[in-house]
Amino acid sequence: MNIIDELKWRGAINQMSDEESLHRLVAEKSVGLYCGVDPTGDSLHIGHLIPFMMLKRFQMAGHRAHIVIGGGTGSIGDPSGKKSERVLQSMEQVHHNEQKLTEQMERLFGKDNITIVNNYQWLSKIDLLSFLRDYGKLFNVNTMLGKEIIASRLEAGISFTEFTYQILQSIDFYHLFKENDVQLQIGGADQWGNITAGIDLIHKLNDSDKKAFALTIPLMLKADGTKFGKTAGGAIWLDPEKTTPYEFYQFWLNQDDRDVIKYLKYFTFLSRAEIDQLAEKVKIQPEKREAQRRLAEEVTAFVHGKEAVKQAEHISQALFSGDVRQLNAVEIEQGFKNMPTVEVENQAENIIEWLVQTNIEKSKRQAREDVTNGAISINGERIRDLEFTIDPAANFDGKFIIARRGKKKYFLARVKR
Template identity: 50%
Template sequence: MRLLEDLAYRGLIYQSTDQEKLDERLEREPIVLYCGFDPTADSLHIGHLLPILMLRRFQQYGHQPIALVGGGTGLIGDPSGKATERTLNTKEVVEGFSNKIRTQLSRFLDFEKAENPALLANNHDWLGELDLISFLRDVGKHFSLNYMLAKESVNSRLEKGISFTEFSYMILQSYDYLELHRRYGCELQVGGSDQWGNITAGTELIRKSDNKSDDLFGLTIPLVTKSDGTKFGKTEGGAVWLDADKTSPYVFYQFWLNTDDADVIKYLKYFTFLSKDQIEDLAQTLETAPEERKAQRTLAEEMTRLVHGEAALSRAQNITAALFQGKVSSLTASEISEGFQDVPSSTIEGIELPLVDVLIQVGAAKSKREAREFMQNGAVTVNDERVTDTSILVNTLKAIDDKFLVIRRGKKKYFLAALS
């Protein structure tokens, strides 16, 4: 299957400068392409996965991707998708974010490949060297105000206002394309649908600056949406990060496992590298045996393995199985820490404290009376053991690795007590 044919099947083509010519160019010989990632936090999140994986797909087809870290543009702020001005970070903060993002990108792209190794670049290397007069004369002169105001990323901000700083972002991103074209022969920029105006501005800048008549390409991917209208990539705990310290592999695994039936096949196409036949088989199973949730389990496995590795996937599956079977006592302390990261928890001072008091402290009960009622009714288990004795003390209970008491009230409400 040709690359663009595969991308079209997966629903990954939203806009393209000239899809027919791009297809011909890709089939003729390898192309150099790039996508930029601004360091607005110390980790990328799953909203960045689609463009990252787009670079990976191109590399698998023999093309050479450039992952561009926006160490320079990150100091400015992209107005795309924002209703108000961004808070500007300091140079030191952006540099720190950039270094962490570089490390994350290396997990998805092959920088050691013999024939078409991925490249890693930072636009601060050239944007930081520009002087204002030369920039205005050599670059700014190619951008008319009318042209810039017509772009959605700018036009959508005019009513509430936009600073000259963010207004200039389009020019800086266009200059990135020009610089990468000059340095590496880059002919294609890919990005999210909100970047279309910046991408096409870049192709125009190259044509005007270097008198290029050759075809230069832009390709955008769709905004990821959920069928119920809620925002993709969000949980009750906030964004789903690619950094295991910010979002544990277990929570990451659960995010994908909980995908709605209406979305799961779309996400399998978007995010995994499963073949068309494999995806169609899962779609058939979803239709005939939705209760098996095979498509969701496959999605969760593929994504957790891709982002966090095989060992993290096994750990996430082990935690999931233990919780489903009510066997939390089989987990290690590290698995408890990971699996119960987002449940109500408290550190318990003093092992001679009554369990009734602990239930209040971790939020499992509002009062001693309520705690006793829960226990007497058989609604409280501690590390899989039902506890009905309202006078029992913490030091008589067996803690997991002498560290944790996993308290369950009813069937699904978990609480965690950490012994000091």
């Protein structure tokens, strides 16, 4: 299947320039294409991941993928999606972010058919007069004002610095077109104006018949109309230090039935036949959540590796069954990251006293009642003995005590060292 036809089936195309020519081009030869990201932070989140999944599909289809880490553009700030000016980061912070994003991209894309570059390499070499003479003269201000990415900011105001971002991104496309034979740029729906401005620049500076193309992906919304990728706890990051693999897995596992097939098309490399089978199971047996489980497995494996999937499933099973004794200290850190947590002294304590001291129970009377009724478990063991002694050194390398009240209410006690 032609890669353009596959992207259409996956619902991954918002706009495309000269569709007929692009469709023919990708069928005839290996095409150079790129997607860029600015180092405004030291990790991508899953919103960033969407266009890069499209880039990955081109790479897997044998095309020459290029990733631009925007060390140059990132130092001034993209006006896209912002109602006010970005706060400029120090160059030291920008370079730190560049390094972290490059490492993430290398893990996601491997080494085949991929080139990772930093636009600081060429943008930093352009002096002010050359910028104005060689490039600024080719951009009409009235045309730039008509681009949605700029027009959306006019009421609130936009600095000349962010106004010129469109020119810098256009230079990126021209540079890659000339030096790396890159003919296609892909990006989010909000990047259409910037990408087409790059095509216009290439047309003005290129003296051959070779064409340049633009392809953008749709803005992704959930079935309830809210923005994809945001949760009550904030963004879902690709960095395991910011969002643990367990949290990442759980995010995908908990997707709505109305969204899961769309996400399988966007975020996995499963075949059309496999996805159609899962869609049928959503209709017939939605309670089994097989599509969600497959989605969680595939995306977590892509971002964090297959071992992370096994670990996330192990944590999930332990928490669901209550048999937390099988968890190790690393898994506890992941699985209990957002659960109620207290610090306790490294000393043995009667269970009733301990439950009250940690505020798991409000009173000794309630603690005794819950223990007697079998509602309290310590480290995966149900306790009914009112004289039971909690020993911090007994489990989990002496680092944690896990308490459960009822079937679902977990508490984590960190033992002071």
